[in-house]
Amino acid sequence: MRITAEPVTRLIDELNKLPTIGPKTASRLAFYILRGSKDDAQALAQAILDVKEKIIYCSECYNLTDIDPCAVCASKDRDKSQICVVEEPLDVVALEKTREFTGLYHVLHGHIDPLAGVSPDNLKIRELLDRVRLQEVREIILAMNPNVEGRATASYIHKLLVPLGVSVTTLATGLPVGGDLEYADEVTLSNALKGRRHI
């Protein structure tokens, strides 16, 4: 006996494919969409189609954009001598929220991960080296995630950048603001100790 109509089970299956959406959440979302207005459903469907239609990679920094070059690369207010290298487009969003960085970005689209079959050739590393060679770049900030894969990727890129005579820096590690010393892990705490500063 077919309990639920085919279009409903198909929508539940499709939502279930998304990360962090289990079968229970998928059912709840599907019935929410069913109960909602037709306009809302169409807006959601159109937004999904539009990102696939209109979004491209910026030919300079490989961030996601709907115009090429992207707004950051095309801006006259940005310091073109600094390039901050990140793993994912979401990292750019996080860094822009700080309003601290006025340079350009370079998105690698992942980190080196031999077990998952991601070699340096699968990342936008060659493109970064080309930018350093062809443009007047003074400083490269390696802003990979502070974990094993991120550090391995940063160290790989660092070795390739040294011969090009560019200054290479990385983000500070230490205690996160609002964190609790008592609950900090040993590596973070030992990094915070090593990086201690005069007040």
Place this chain on the structure above:
Amino acid sequence: MRITAEPVTRLIDELNKLPTIGPKTASRLAFYILRGSKDDAQALAQAILDVKEKIIYCSECYNLTDIDPCAVCASKDRDKSQICVVEEPLDVVALEKTREFTGLYHVLHGHIDPLAGVSPDNLKIRELLDRVRLQEVREIILAMNPNVEGRATASYIHKLLVPLGVSVTTLATGLPVGGDLEYADEVTLSNALKGRRHI
């Protein structure tokens, strides 16, 4: 400075409107859809459009269906003298999974909730009474959620059903299987005591 392209922020906004999807999850889902294949995105968008296009209410039981009457109401194997009344279509799915119930369903589409402006007229209660009057119904099982609103709704419907001379039952309350006596709340435990059975 526009950090993310408009189609991306629009998709994040649309996903953020869904229940249990906050801004962080919405970004993660949006970038997952962006990274995924175009076919996957189209399948998801089409599934969303299809539920709004193809899904209707069954004219008998008011469950969601793509054919009228629905598969349960149209089946010859179901006992038409029993009607199980539930709040939501998802409750039908849960009950069908037990494979215990062979009667028909009636979906109210909510519970009485004066504070939220849901009066008995907004639910499919009149339609239930019509079914009891016009069809040969022997038993009505009131399977509302075991909470205050569910119980108020069940008690309201019960009063209307009594004059029609139909047998009205409700689901047993007690300890859930796999639960822990120690952690059971007082009401559940006192219900389990009151409803104790000979083994």
